[in-house]
Amino acid sequence: MSRHNEKTLEDVLAILQRRNKPVSAYDVLDEMSAAKRKTLSPPTVYRALAALKDRGQVHRVESLNAYVACRCGRHEQPCIMSICKDCGSVEECIAPELMRDLGSIAAQSGFMPVRHMIEIHGVCASCREGSMAG
Amino acid sequence: MSRHNEKTLEDVLAILQRRNKPVSAYDVLDEMSAAKRKTLSPPTVYRALAALKDRGQVHRVESLNAYVACRCGRHEQPCIMSICKDCGSVEECIAPELMRDLGSIAAQSGFMPVRHMIEIHGVCASCREGSMAG
DNA sequence: TTGATTTACGTAATGCTATAACATCTCATC
DNA sequence: GATGAGATGTTATAGCATTACGTAAATCAA
Numbered sequence: 001m002s003r004h005n006e007k008t009l010e011d012v013l014a015i016l017q018r019r020n021k022p023v024s025a026y027d028v029l030d031e032m033s034a035a036k037r038k039t040l041s042p043p044t045v046y047r048a049l050a051a052l053k054d055r056g057q058v059h060r061v062e063s064l065n066a067y068v069a070c071r072c073g074r075h076e077q078p079c080i081m082s083i084c085k086d087c088g089s090v091e092e093c094i095a096p097e098l099m100r101d102l103g104s105i106a107a108q109s110g111f112m113p114v115r116h117m118i119e120i121h122g123v124c125a126s127c128r129e130g131s132m133a134g
Numbered sequence: 135m136s137r138h139n140e141k142t143l144e145d146v147l148a149i150l151q152r153r154n155k156p157v158s159a160y161d162v163l164d165e166m167s168a169a170k171r172k173t174l175s176p177p178t179v180y181r182a183l184a185a186l187k188d189r190g191q192v193h194r195v196e197s198l199n200a201y202v203a204c205r206c207g208r209h210e211q212p213c214i215m216s217i218c219k220d221c222g223s224v225e226e227c228i229a230p231e232l233m234r235d236l237g238s239i240a241a242q243s244g245f246m247p248v249r250h251m252i253e254i255h256g257v258c259a260s261c262r263e264g265s266m267a268g
Numbered sequence: 269t270t271g272a273t274t275t276a277c278g279t280a281a282t283g284c285t286a287t288a289a290c291a292t293c294t295c296a297t298c
Numbered sequence: 299g300a301t302g303a304g305a306t307g308t309t310a311t312a313g314c315a316t317t318a319c320g321t322a323a324a325t326c327a328a
Contacts, residue, residue, distance in 0.1 A: 110259025
């Protein structure tokens with residue numbers, strides 16, 4: 001069982017939750033350093049992010065090299081992330097059926113899936129409204 | 135119309151095609167520099183990769199920060215990439231129906247998709263055989 | 269209690285990935 | 299040949315992530 005510095009984990013998670021956007025590890029680092037009035041180092045943050053990922057409380061957004069707090073509950077299911085390219089917000093959704101289809105498509109050639117990554121870049125509802133009004 | 139240095143583009147594409155694996159931009163850079171007996175600079179390679187991506191001849195593997203030559207023909211369709219975590223090989227496949235489903239799932243909340251990314255990490259058929267035999 | 273072992277943490281250094289900024293060159297056009 | 303647009307070369311830097319290692323705390327055995 002890993003011990004980890006629970007306080008650090010809570011701090012990192014809180015920062016990600018406050019933003020509800022993908023945040024880079026270094027942005028987290030800067031914000032934590034400012035709060036603590038002491039410069040932290042990258043491994044501190046990366047270790048915390050890794051631990052939170054293991055617990056399913058944080059996702060990495062591969063296409064942005066950034067991290068986001070999980071909003072879809074503690075899931076073992078992989079989720080679909082819809083990322084607004086205007087405001088940066090992320091919507092998560094779970095689609096078990098689609099994931100099954102995806103798995104079987106990959107399996108047709110004998111490939112055995114282990115981890116799925118689905119990210120969609122686009123424009124969210126409220127940004128669409130904004131741009132249509134403008 | 136972009137002019138680009140066609141020779142550079144050909145060189146980059148040839149390197150990616152020879153490997154049939156995701157290759158980092160800096161690996162491409164090193165191989166090209168070695169071939170030319172002259173150190174090239176990152177922007178040269180990144181510009182070539184960007185041009186090849188625009189033409190649909192190269193894909194970026196987001197989850198690996200790496201690049202791979204397109205094997206599924208010149209497509210405007212987004213493709214699904216299955217990446218073997220043992221040998222690194224990549225299989226591409228196109229699944230228009232699944233992409234449609236994915237789009238409509240995202241659209242349920244008013245999100246307008248622009249670009250889909252699907253990457254699957256797992257074990258390819260030949261590596262599975264290898265490990266079952268061993 | 270002592271000492272050996274394990275695991276996590278702090279810190280410094282480094283490595284990998286990508287782009288900014290700007291001078292220069294090429295080519296089409298006038 | 300002067301001009302302007304866009305591609306290229308080059309230097310430097312920004313941004314993302316990990317290695318390496320010393321220290322500290324917990325665990326266990328003797």
